[in-house]
Amino acid sequence: MTNPIVLDVNNLAVSFQTFEGDVKAVRGVSFQLKKGETLAIVGESGSGKSVSTKAINRLLPVKNTLIESGEILFEGKDLLQLSEKDMQKVRGNDIAMIFQDPMTSLNPTMKVGKQIAEPLIAHIGLSKEKAKARAIELMDLVGIRNPNEAYKRYPHQFSGGMRQRVMIAIALACEPKILIADEPTTALDVTIQAQILDLMNKLKKELDTSIIFITHDLGVVAQMADRVAVMYAGQIVEVGTADEIFYNPMHPYTWGLLASMPTLEVGKKQLYTIPGSPPNLLHPVKGDAFAPRNDYALGIDFVEEPDLFQVTETHYAKTWLLHPDAPSVIPPEEVRRRKEKYQTVRMGKACGERIGGGAIGSGG
Amino acid sequence: MKKYIAKRLLTAIPVLLMISIAAFIMINLAPGDPTNLYVMPDATPEQMEATRRALGLDQSYPVQYMRWLTRALRGDLGISYSTRYPVLPILVSRIGPTVALMGTTLLVSYIIAIPLGIISARKQGTWVDTLLTGGAFIGVSIPNFFLGLGLIYIFAVQLKWFPTGGMLELGGNASILSVLHHLVLPVAVLSTFYIANMTRYVRSTMIDVYGENYIRTATAKGLTKQVILTRHGIRNALIPIITIIGTDLPRLVGGAIVTEQIFQWPGLGRLTILAINQREYPMLMAITLLSAVVVLLVNLLVDMMYAVVDPRIKYD
Ligand SMILES: Nc1ncnc2c1ncn2[C@@H]1O[C@H](COP(=O)(O)OP(=O)(O)OP(=O)(O)O)[C@@H](O)[C@H]1O
Ligand SMILES: [Mg+2]
Numbered sequence: 001m002t003n004p005i006v007l008d009v010n011n012l013a014v015s016f017q018t019f020e021g022d023v024k025a026v027r028g029v030s031f032q033l034k035k036g037e038t039l040a041i042v043g044e045s046g047s048g049k050s051v052s053t054k055a056i057n058r059l060l061p062v063k064n065t066l067i068e069s070g071e072i073l074f075e076g077k078d079l080l081q082l083s084e085k086d087m088q089k090v091r092g093n094d095i096a097m098i099f100q101d102p103m104t105s106l107n108p109t110m111k112v113g114k115q116i117a118e119p120l121i122a123h124i125g126l127s128k129e130k131a132k133a134r135a136i137e138l139m140d141l142v143g144i145r146n147p148n149e150a151y152k153r154y155p156h157q158f159s160g161g162m163r164q165r166v167m168i169a170i171a172l173a174c175e176p177k178i179l180i181a182d183e184p185t186t187a188l189d190v191t192i193q194a195q196i197l198d199l200m201n202k203l204k205k206e207l208d209t210s211i212i213f214i215t216h217d218l219g220v221v222a223q224m225a226d227r228v229a230v231m232y233a234g235q236i237v238e239v240g241t242a243d244e245i246f247y248n249p250m251h252p253y254t255w256g257l258l259a260s261m262p263t264l265e266v267g268k269k270q271l272y273t274i275p276g277s278p279p280n281l282l283h284p285v286k287g288d289a290f291a292p293r294n295d296y297a298l299g300i301d302f303v304e305e306p307d308l309f310q311v312t313e314t315h316y317a318k319t320w321l322l323h324p325d326a327p328s329v330i331p332p333e334e335v336r337r338r339k340e341k342y343q344t345v346r347m348g349k350a351c352g353e354r355i356g357g358g359a360i361g362s363g364g
Numbered sequence: 365m366k367k368y369i370a371k372r373l374l375t376a377i378p379v380l381l382m383i384s385i386a387a388f389i390m391i392n393l394a395p396g397d398p399t400n401l402y403v404m405p406d407a408t409p410e411q412m413e414a415t416r417r418a419l420g421l422d423q424s425y426p427v428q429y430m431r432w433l434t435r436a437l438r439g440d441l442g443i444s445y446s447t448r449y450p451v452l453p454i455l456v457s458r459i460g461p462t463v464a465l466m467g468t469t470l471l472v473s474y475i476i477a478i479p480l481g482i483i484s485a486r487k488q489g490t491w492v493d494t495l496l497t498g499g500a501f502i503g504v505s506i507p508n509f510f511l512g513l514g515l516i517y518i519f520a521v522q523l524k525w526f527p528t529g530g531m532l533e534l535g536g537n538a539s540i541l542s543v544l545h546h547l548v549l550p551v552a553v554l555s556t557f558y559i560a561n562m563t564r565y566v567r568s569t570m571i572d573v574y575g576e577n578y579i580r581t582a583t584a585k586g587l588t589k590q591v592i593l594t595r596h597g598i599r600n601a602l603i604p605i606i607t608i609i610g611t612d613l614p615r616l617v618g619g620a621i622v623t624e625q626i627f628q629w630p631g632l633g634r635l636t637i638l639a640i641n642q643r644e645y646p647m648l649m650a651i652t653l654l655s656a657v658v659v660l661l662v663n664l665l666v667d668m669m670y671a672v673v674d675p676r677i678k679y680d
Binding site: 057059063088089090091092093096097099101104105106107108109110115118119122123154156167170 | 489576580581585586588591599600603673675676
């Protein structure tokens with residue numbers, strides 16, 4: 001991929017001051033987003049997915065958030081250094097967001113059409129009438145029937161799926177360069193979820209938007225992502241193309257995630273679950289945060305934080321298992337099968353085409 | 365909507381009936397006999413009996429009540445024992461001053477409290493917020509009579525900025541300015557509680573609203589703080605605030621009694637105290653009923669305001 005980089009996050013660390021002490025929610029996250037690509041961020045609840053992405057649009061609560069380090073480069077500017085006024089010009093205009101809960105994300109006392117028109121007036125400076133006309137076009141684009149009528153409706157008159165379409169229309173109103181979708185389909189039922197994902201994929205192609213897609217549903221990742229970043233305890237522990245993460249994962253945490261993914265295969269009795277629970281980030285982490293839950297943990301994992309090892313040009317993993325001196329281990333069966341498929345396909349094909357269907361019967 | 369209002373007004377009738385019965389029982393249960401106040405101290409039992417009969421108090425309670433009710437339904441609220449004037453015109457003459465006092469109080473209270481509450485919420489945790497919440501705490505705690513006497517002492521007796529009481533100057537100067545001048549202290553006393561209470565309420569409501577997801581959406585859209593506050597924040601905070609307005613108004617009826625008494629304000633509150641002291645039973649019944657009607661109407665008004673502010677509420 002030679003697409004230009006639109007967003008460059010470097011060594012971002014965020015902590016929250018709470019009554020119990022400082023919660024180090026994000027501990028040195030770096031990633032890049034290229035033009036037109038979809039980067040999925042996956043990981044368990046509390047791993048810092050939302051915090052890292054909210055930091056980009058500076059939506060974290062001002063009162064108790066401390067950005068400890070890092071820079072977020074967008075069009076040559078560090079977003080973390082912008083004034084609130086300048087940041088307002090970026091939000092919704094260059095970088096838009098969609099959230100998990102469509103039922104509560106819209107203002108219940110404002111007509112949905114007006115809510116879509118608002119960013120058009122604020123950023124593009126359209127007149128009221130032009131903004132209305134454009135809002136109606138947008139509603140049509142995201143698949144809301146009778147947009148002229150729907151413009152005048154209030155959120156409570158829409159279903160969850162329709163409200164999420166409205167949220168997408170709001171987000172795409174100013175044709176942002178980056179769309180951050182934080183679990184946009186988690187609250188929706190499966191068929192609606194599929195429709196929304198299709199819509200996002202369609203619009204992404206039409207508008208050439210880059211997407212950061214947060215989810216803990218690997219089935220959804222397979223459907224959406226070009227690249228995947230796996231987060232654990234406030235860090236990215238593995239990042240690579242979707243194929244690399246699904247078929248050649250290197251980090252034991254990614255193995256665990258894949259093994260615990262539901263499949264439609266016959267004969268599969270019980271789902272694997274990663275034992276234990278993530279560390280409490282109120283307390284400093286020693287060594288590899290995943291070590292206590294890791295069946296493959298080495299002695300050094302409990303002492304020293306692993307380096308980020310490069311696997312390919314696009315694939316990195318933060319595990320001591322990739323150290324040249326590390327003993328070789330045998331991944332779980334599910335992962336072994338995936339790796340075998342990866343090898344055969346790679347040998348069979350000339351160049352790294354998508355293996356596709358990463359989910360093998362999505363869990364979505 | 366019209367149907368809904370009609371229904372509400374219809375259901376108000378039995379409510380008012382119940383209130384009138386309860387008021388009648390309570391008034392008659394209260395110790396004291398009006399007859400004693402309207403005869404000479406050395407009156408003979410026969411004279412007492414005659415007066416009692418003249419006041420209609422010789423009948424049994426149910427008969428007295430029914431007689432009151434049938435007359436009231438025709439618009440006759442009875443006669444004031446002491447002045448021998450009909451109750452209704454006396455009552456009507458007192459409405460104006462009380463409405464002026466209450467109206468000004470609420471207007472002043474909300475004009476001050478709503479911005480203070482918003483500032484307090486937006487500056488949550490800063491010294492401004494601490495100052496405002498502290499002040500509001502004192503404001504809701506301080507009793508009206510205490511504050512009233514204190515203000516009279518400082519601003520009327522010592523500084524002589526404002527009159528100690530009354531509504532008009534002696535000599536009957538009834539200019540608006542003079543009335544406003546007399547209004548300052550009673551309004552200050554009465555509104556203290558409402559300013560403080562509403563400030564606290566607006567603050568907590570705004571904090572709740574700003575925690576809502578749609579505010580996050582509005583921020584993520586890149587709207588300015590001003591637009592977020594007016595179009596998304598206040599508009600949604602209004603819904604719970606209307607509830608408080610609905611409870612403020614009936615509460616004001618009680619607060620006005622004490623304040624009018626302290627400031628010799630010629631309104632319904634003072635009339636109430638007067639009527640109680642002189643055992644003016646028909647007057648008390650009329651005042652109670654008027655208050656009940658006002659409260660019921662306010663409740664209806666509040667419910668209709670919900671429908672205006674909140675598109676989710678429809679009464680059809
Ligand atoms: N405002 C805040 N104050 C204190 N702690 C916070 C705050 N916001 C987030 N956290 C903490 O930061 C950590 C990361 O939270 P985050 O919301 O990023 O998780 P997530 O990966 O998005 O999880 P989920 O899948 O549940 O959405 C959590 O431990 C959370 O409790
Ligand atoms: Mg989250």
